[in-house]
Each structure stands twice: as structure tokens, then as C-alpha cells.
Amino acid sequence: xxxxxxxxxxxLNRSLSIGFPLITLAFVDFFANTFLDTNLTAFLSDxxxxxxxxxxxxxxxYFIRIExxxxxxxxxxxxxxxxxxxxxxxxxxxxxVLFKYVPSxxxxxxxxxxxxxxxxxxxxxxxxxWVFIKVWFKRFMYGMYPNPxxxxxxxxxxxxxxxxxxxxxxxxxxxxxxxxxxxxVYPIIxxxxxxxxxxxxxxxxxxxxxxxxxTLIVSAFALILCFPIGMFLALGRRSELPVIxxxxxxxxxxxxxxxxxxxxxxxxxxFPMFLPDGTYMDKLMRVIIAITLFEAAYMAEVIRGGLQxxxxxxxxxxxxxxxxxxxMHLFVILPQALxxxxxxxxxxxxALVKDTPLIFVVGLLELAGMIGLAKTNxxxxxxxxxxxxxxxxVFWVICYAMSRYSQRLxxxxxxxx
Amino acid sequence: xxxxxxxxxxxxxxxxxxxxxxxNLTVNQxxxxxxxxxxxxxxxxxxxxxxxxxxxxxxxxVVDGNEISENxxxxxxxxxxxxxxxxxxxxxxxxxxxxxxxxAPIWVKKLPKKQAEEIALSNLKRVQIDDxxxxxxxxxxxxxxxxxxxxxxxxxxxxxxxxxxPTSALDPEMIKEVLDVMVDLAKGGMTMIVVxxxxxxxKEVADNMIFMDEGRIVEKAKTQEFFDNPKSERTxxxxxQIL
Numbered sequence: 001x002x003x004x005x006x007x008x009x010x011x012l013n014r015s016l017s018i019g020f021p022l023i024t025l026a027f028v029d030f031f032a033n034t035f036l037d038t039n040l041t042a043f044l045s046d047x048x049x050x051x052x053x054x055x056x057x058x059x060x061x062y063f064i065r066i067e068x069x070x071x072x073x074x075x076x077x078x079x080x081x082x083x084x085x086x087x088x089x090x091x092x093x094x095x096x097v098l099f100k101y102v103p104s105x106x107x108x109x110x111x112x113x114x115x116x117x118x119x120x121x122x123x124x125x126x127x128x129x130w131v132f133i134k135v136w137f138k139r140f141m142y143g144m145y146p147n148p149x150x151x152x153x154x155x156x157x158x159x160x161x162x163x164x165x166x167x168x169x170x171x172x173x174x175x176x177x178x179x180x181x182x183x184x185v186y187p188i189i190x191x192x193x194x195x196x197x198x199x200x201x202x203x204x205x206x207x208x209x210x211x212x213x214x215t216l217i218v219s220a221f222a223l224i225l226c227f228p229i230g231m232f233l234a235l236g237r238r239s240e241l242p243v244i245x246x247x248x249x250x251x252x253x254x255x256x257x258x259x260x261x262x263x264x265x266x267x268x269x270x271f272p273m274f275l276p277d278g279t280y281m282d283k284l285m286r287v288i289i290a291i292t293l294f295e296a297a298y299m300a301e302v303i304r305g306g307l308q309x310x311x312x313x314x315x316x317x318x319x320x321x322x323x324x325x326x327x328m329h330l331f332v333i334l335p336q337a338l339x340x341x342x343x344x345x346x347x348x349x350x351a352l353v354k355d356t357p358l359i360f361v362v363g364l365l366e367l368a369g370m371i372g373l374a375k376t377n378x379x380x381x382x383x384x385x386x387x388x389x390x391x392x393x394v395f396w397v398i399c400y401a402m403s404r405y406s407q408r409l410x411x412x413x414x415x416x417x
Numbered sequence: 418x419x420x421x422x423x424x425x426x427x428x429x430x431x432x433x434x435x436x437x438x439x440x441n442l443t444v445n446q447x448x449x450x451x452x453x454x455x456x457x458x459x460x461x462x463x464x465x466x467x468x469x470x471x472x473x474x475x476x477x478x479v480v481d482g483n484e485i486s487e488n489x490x491x492x493x494x495x496x497x498x499x500x501x502x503x504x505x506x507x508x509x510x511x512x513x514x515x516x517x518x519x520x521a522p523i524w525v526k527k528l529p530k531k532q533a534e535e536i537a538l539s540n541l542k543r544v545q546i547d548d549x550x551x552x553x554x555x556x557x558x559x560x561x562x563x564x565x566x567x568x569x570x571x572x573x574x575x576x577x578x579x580x581x582x583p584t585s586a587l588d589p590e591m592i593k594e595v596l597d598v599m600v601d602l603a604k605g606g607m608t609m610i611v612v613x614x615x616x617x618x619x620k621e622v623a624d625n626m627i628f629m630d631e632g633r634i635v636e637k638a639k640t641q642e643f644f645d646n647p648k649s650e651r652t653x654x655x656x657x658q659i660l
Contacts, residue, residue, distance in 0.1 A: 316470050317507035317566075321521035321573060322497030331520055335511050415511055415553040 007063050009070070015063045022060030026053040026092070034100055054092055061088040109389075120380055132383040133390050136374045140390070143210015143365055149202060153213045156190040183224060190217075206284035207363070212394060215366040218288055219353045225292040226352070227345075230299025235329065237304055248300070255297035261358050263290045268362035287359050295352045302344035306337030339413050346406035350399045367391055420479075421446045421577060421608055422467060427476035429462060436462045437473065438632040444577075449609045451619040451640075454629035455655065460612045463629070464579045467610070468499040481576060497525055500570030504582040506562045508554035514541065514565045515550040518572045526573065533572070540568040544598045560591030564598055571602075578602065580611040616660060620644060628652045 007015035030053040032038045041049040061082050069075055081091045112127030115134070123129035133140070142150050163186060167178045194217075197203040209217070236248030255263070267290035268283065275281065310333060318328040338345070357368035365373055371387035374380060422444035429437040436459045444450060452460045465471040466478060469485050469492055478485045483495050509517050518537035522528045528536070541547040544564035546557075554562055563583055570578060580599065584592040596618050603609055603622040613619065619626060619640065626643035628636040628651070636643065636652045644660075647653050 311505070311507075313503055313505050313507035314509065316465075316501075316503060317509070319470060320468055320496055320499070320501035321569070322493045322525040323521060324493045327524050331524060332509055336509075339511065413511070415555055 007066050009066060009068060012066060012069055015066055019060045019063030022056050022063065024060075026057030026060060029053045029056070030096055030099070053096065054089065057092045058085060058088050061085075061092070120383070128386050128389070129383060130386065132374070132380055132386050136370075136380075139211060139374065140367060140370050141211045142213055143370055144208040145204060145210065145213070146202075146208070149196075149204060152193050152196070152201065156193045157213070157216070160186065160190065187221065187224070206282055209284065210365040211370050212367045214359075214364065215353070215356050218284075218291065218356050218359065218366065221288045222291040222295060222352055222356075223349055225288070226295040226299050226348075229292065229296035231303055231334070233296060233300035234303035234307060237300065238307060252297045252300050255294050256301070260291070260294050260355055261361055263294050264358055264361050266290070283362060284364065287362055287364060291352065291355065291359075295348060295355075298348050298351070299345070302341050302348055303337060305344060306339075306341035307333065309340050310336055339410075342406055342410045342413075346403060349402060349406075353398060353402070354395060367394060419446055420444065421481055422610075423477070423479040424467075425477045425479075427466065427473050427478060429459075429466065429471065429473045429475075436632050437466070440476070440634060442627070442634065442637075444608065444610065446576075447606050447608055448624050449603050449607075449622050450611070450625050450627060451623040452610065452612045452627045452629060453614060453616075453619070453655070454627075454635075458629040459632040460629050461581050464501075464581055464610055464612055467577075467579060468496045468501060470501075493525070497521070497573055498576045500573060500575035500578045502563070502566050502570055502578070502580045502583045504585050506554070506559070506566045506586070508562055508566055508569070510554050513551050513553055514546070514557070514568075517554070517565065518569045521569075522572050536574075537568070537572050540571045541565070543571070543601070544568045545594075558591060559587045560594045563587060563591075563595045567595075567598055567602070577608045577610070580609065580613065582612050582614075584613065584615055614659060616644075628655065630655075 005011075007019070029040050032040050033053075039049060041052045044052060062085060064074065065078050065082055065088075066074070067078075069078075082088050108127045110127070112125045114123040114125055114127065114129050114131055116122065117131045118135060119131070120129065122131055138147065138150070142153055145153060160182075163178060163182050167175055167182070170178065192198060193201070194209070194213075195204060195206065233248050233252055236244045237252065239245045239248070264287060267286040271286055272281070314332055314336065315328065318332040323332070356366055359366060360369040360372065368388070368391045371384075371391050375382075375384045375387050420443050422442070424440050424442040427437055427440040428435065440463060442463075452463065454460050462471055466473050467480060467485075469489070472487065480495055481498060483489065485492070485495065489495065508514075509520070512520060515534065515537055518540065519530065519533040522533040522536060523530055526533075538547055538550065541550055544567055546561050546564050546568070549557055549561060549565070554565065557565065563586075567583075583599070584595050587595060592615070596615060599609075599611070599618065600622055609622075611618075611623075623640045626636075626638055626640050627634055628643070628647075628649070630651055636647060636649050638648070643652075644656070647656060
């Protein structure tokens with residue numbers, strides 16, 4: 001058929017009158033199968049019947065693939081989705097898969113889901129049991145942090161959001177003060193507020209912290225700390241002084257070479273053995289340090305990539321103006337190198353946030369860890385899917401926000417024409 | 418007139434390849450020297466040794482009374498007195514033209530921001546791109562960028578200016594605007610060492626010409642004599658090819 005009949009502008013009408021019915025037939029068969037449970041092509045063999053819409057649809061699309069047909073809509077359609085047989089098959093596949101699975105997914109997520117109730121028994125329909133999330137919500141947010149004290153975590157985060165908001169809206173002149181405050185002063189206030197022990201606030205040990213708030217605390221500290229350490233490691237690896245260079249290389253390669261879960265385990269089990277007797281370091285602090293050093297090694301290599309992308313001329317120019325090593329790097333080299341590797345830095349940051357659930361190995365339960373705990377509760381067995389879908393959604397929101405911010409930053413810092 | 422730059426028996430190797438062979442050169446204050454020669458002859462390396470962007474292995478280099486060697490403590494101070502202009506401009510692309518010009522005066526010479534900006538604007542005016550001060554390097558033409566680079570070097574108020582093939586990366590139409598700025602600078606009494614193939618420029622401003630080949634200074638002569646009556650055969654050959 002394909003051999004002796006080639007669709008072209010000359011036989012436009014004939015091509016279209018073969019093509020469109022075939023495509024229509026493909027969709028009718030598909031929809032009848034999906035929504036009406038009737039197999040119009042039952043007389044064919046099973047495999048053939050299953051792929052019938054795809055085959056017929058592809059042949060139909062072949063017939064309407066006419067160059068310069070003169071019909072604007074058809075030309076655009078051919079250019080964008082129907083340019084080759086391969087693209088035609090892909091287009092059909094995507095449409096079929098979407099229509100087959102998205103409705104049932106939506107049913108599970110929303111239309112058949114249970115939102116009301118207080119126990120597993122209230123979940124009667126087939127859909128998701130969001131009651132689980134509702135009942136455990138406070139635990140997922142605050143871990144084992146005692147209920148009457150949870151306002152302290154809320155306050156700490158509200159202050160943080162207020163500061164971030166202020167940093168966006170105040171004039172540029174005051175912006176740097178807010179950012180400095182946020183990096184150097186706020187963490188102390190936040191931690192004191194949450195851990196307590198001063199100003200009559202009840203002391204709450206870090207073992208009780210957990211849930212999303214712990215995810216954010218660990219991520220935030222590790223993010224802020226791993227960046228400068230990574231920067232110094234990157235510079236160190238390019239240093240002309242052998243001692244600095246080789247110790248940087250050694251540090252980076254050792255930390256990059258071990259799995260994070262091992263590092264965390266070491267921080268909990270091995271590290272206290274090296275501490276002198278009587279000294280004690282908080283478990284959370286050890287974990288944050290471990291994650292920081294681990295991610296700093298990755299950060300170092302990302303930043304080194306940026307340093308290497310700069311031309312030698314930039315170094316020459318800075319030197320020829322009389323700048324020494326630190327001024328040259330601070331004002332000329334690093335601003336350009338960091339700008340170049342914003343996508344890489346964002347990558348590392350996202351990976352860091354998503355690595356935080358691993359702190360369960362030392363007994364700290366952040367969001368995913370709390371869900372893992374809740375799903376083993378005898379009254380709530382079988383709620384793993386709901387729990388992890390929720391965790392996935394929360395992590396996705398956090399990571400997507402960070403990703404958007406990095407793109408915004410990239411655009412803002414661009415000085416290309 | 419006193420010597421401001423003095424090179425004595427300077428030798429330099431890149432690994433085993435000798436790029437500078439027994440270089441002797443004195444430059445007087447306000448003297449303009451143009452260095453020419455085929456590519457790979459060591460011209461750029463020579464002037465890059467003067468502010469120690471390259472290290473020499475043997476011999477002495479004295480700039481404004483300071484010996485330059487690996488023991489030199491304040492190499493930054495000497496570099497601050499020696500302006501340099503590069504073939505590829507090497508402006509800082511993340512800073513505006515004005516910030517390019519004020520960065521070093523503020524952070525190296527510790528000038529107040531306002532004064533640095535005044536100096537920058539007057540230098541940008543001198544090279545006739547003061548109207549582009551707030552643009553970024555990527556928004557300027559090659560000729561404008563090179564003039565901005567000259568202004569940036571001038572903002573440090575250097576005693577010596579080194580030019581490393583400043584017009585080689587430019588469109589023919591833009592070469593003139595850069596050369597005009599350099600001629601103006603020369604007439605203002607700056608000490609200049611210029612590596613270039615622009616012989617018209619050399620004839621107009623150079624006091625002395627240097628011809629280099631294979632790492633040696635083959636010929637050094639007064640400009641008039643160099644062009645009218647070159648002594649070495651190699652120089653004659655070179656001149657016959659480019660003039």
C-alpha cells in the first residue's frame with residue numbers, strides 16, 4: 001500500500017480521506033477498550049488486537065504527512081508532532097498511555113480517596129487513605145517533639161520565612177545585613193529556640209526532633225556549611241603548594257569514595273570512640289558535620305569545574321592589576337566560576353536534601369523516617385504507599401522550589417548580551 | 418634619562434624549550450619601544466616576564482628599581498605600577514565597564530569609591546567610551562572592549578604600559594580606534610613597550626624598534642634606521658614580508 005501510493009500535495013484529498021478515518025478508527029478502538037470495556041477488534045489475535053490502535057494510527061498519520069499541503073493547521077501538526085514515523089508512534093503512545101493511566105491515578109489520588117475520619121477503618125473506598133496523613137500530620141512535621149512545645153518550631157520557621165521575605169523586599173542597601181544576619185545570627189537563635197534550655201524554655205533533646213522540621217534543619221545547616229568548605233577544597237586542589245594540594249585531593253577522594261550511609265554510621269558509632277573521655281558531642285551535630293563534609297567533597301569538584309572553565313586571561317588580567325591571590329579569587333575568579341556552575345551547585349544541593357532521610361541509620365527520623373515508623377504501627381499497617389507518595393510530594397515541592405530559584409539566579413546574574 | 422626597566426642576560430625555558438635567549442634590554446623613562454618578529458619568537462613571553470606573569474630562570478630583571486625574582490615579596494606592588502593590555506582584552510565579564518576600571522584602584526590602591534570612579538570616568542573619557550561605562554563587556558564591540566581594557570590599566574596610574582598584540586584580535590575597522598588611543602597615550606609621555614605588527618603605528622610613535630627571532634633580540638635600532646637600513650638579513654626578510 002505504502003509502495004504504490006505516496007501521499008503528496010497532488011493527491012491531497014485522497015490521502016486525507018484515507019488518513020483521517022484510519023486515525024479516527026484507532027482512537028475509537030482505543031477509547032472503547034479503555035472506557036467502555038468493549039474490544040472492537042476481538043476477532044483479531046490477542047497481540048494484534050492490543051496493538052491495533054497503534055498500528056492503524058501510525059498508518060493513518062503516514063497518510064496525512066503531506067509536505068506543504070497548504071492547510072496551515074495540518075502543516076503545523078506535521079512539523080511539530082508528525083514529522084517522521086518514529087515521532088508519530090511516540091505521539092500516539094504518549095496519548096494512549098496518558099488516557100489509560102492518568103484517570104485511574106486521579107481516581108486513586110482524589111476521586112476515590114478518603115479524607116474524613118480518624119482511623120484506618122474510616123477508609124472504605126478503593127482510593128488512597130489520606131486519613132493516615134491527617135492523623136499523623138503533626139508527627140510527620142515535628143517528629144517526637146512534644147505537642148505543647150511545637151509552637152517553638154513554628155516560631156523559628158516563621159522568623160526564617162519573614163527574614164527571607166524581608167531579604168526580597170527591602171532596598172538593596174539593607175539586603176546584605178539581612179543575609180549576614182540570616183547566616184550568622186539566625187541559626188543560633190533558631191537552634192536555641194528549638195532546643196531550649198534557656199529563657200525558661202524546656203530543654204528538648206535532639207533525639208526527639210524529627211519530621212519535616214528535622215529535614216529542613218539538617219539540610220539548611222549542611223547547605224550553608226558545605227558551600228564554603230567545598231570552595232576552599234576546590235581552591236586547595238588547584239593550589240601550587242603541594243601540602244595543601246595533596247591534602248585537598250586526599251580529603252575529596254576519600255569522602256567521595258565512601259557511601260553516605262557508611263559515613264553516617266561511622267559518625268554515630270566510631271567517632272565517639274576517638275573523643276576524649278567525658279566529652280560528648282550531640283548526635284544531630286555529628287550527623288550534620290558528616291553530611292556537610294560529605295557534600296563538601298562533591299561541591300569542591302563542582303566548583304573546580306567552574307574554575308577550570310575560566311580562561312587564563314582572567315588570571316593574567318587580575319594579576320597584572322596588582323591583585324594578590326585572595327583578591328583575585330574573591331573579586332574576579334570565584335564570581336565567574338560560581339556563576340558558571342550554578343546548575344551543578346543546585347544539583348548538589350538537591351542531592352543533599354534528598355540524602356537527609358539516610359540519617360535514620362543513626363536513629364534520627366526526619367520526614368521519610370517518620371513515615372517509615374508510622375507505617376509499621378499495628379493500627380495503620382498497609383499505609384506505605386500513601387506515606388511515601390506524601391513524602392515524595394513534599395520533597396518534590398522543596399526541590400522544585402530550589403531548582404526554580406537557581407534558574408532565577410542564573411538569569412539574574414547573566415551579563416551576556 | 419634614567420632606566421626604568423633593565424633586563425640582563427635573561428634566559429627562560431618552557432621545560433626543555435628555550436624561549437628567551439640571553440636577552441639584554443634597557444628601557445628609559447618615557448621611551449616607546451615596539452617589539453616585532455615572527456610568531457613564536459618570544460615577544461609576548463618577553464613582556465610577560467617584565468611583570469612576572471612568566472618566570473625567568475636566569476638573569477636579572479629590574480623594574481623601577483626593584484629586582485624581580487622568585488624572592489620578590491611585593492610582586493603585586495610592582496605589577497600595580499605596570500599596566501598591561503592583552504590580545505584578548507581580558508575584561509572581567511561579570512562586571513560593568515566602570516566596575517572593571519574601579520575594582521583594582523579600590524581594592525589594591527585602597528582609593529575611596531568616589532575617587533576611583535572619578536579616575537575611571539576620566540580615563541574612559543580619554544579612550545572615548547565614557548558613554549558605555551555602565552554596560553557589560555559582552556555588550557561592547559571588540560574595539561570598544563580593547564579601549565576599555567586600556568582605560569582599566571590606566572586607572573592604576575601605571576608608570577609603564579605593556580601591550581601584548583593589542584590589535585591582533587580586532588576587525589580591521591576597529592584597529593584604528595585602538596591605535597589612536599595608543600598614539601595619544603604615547604604623546605602623553607607614557608613609557609610603553611608594545612608588541613605589534615602595526616608598522617604604521619611603530620613608525621609614528623616608537624623611539625626604538627626591537628626585532629626578535631627564535632628567542633633572541635636580533636636587532637635593536639632607532640626606528641628610522643630600523644626601517645630604512647636594517648642590518649641583519651633576518652630583519653630585512655621579515656620587513657620585506659610585512660611591509
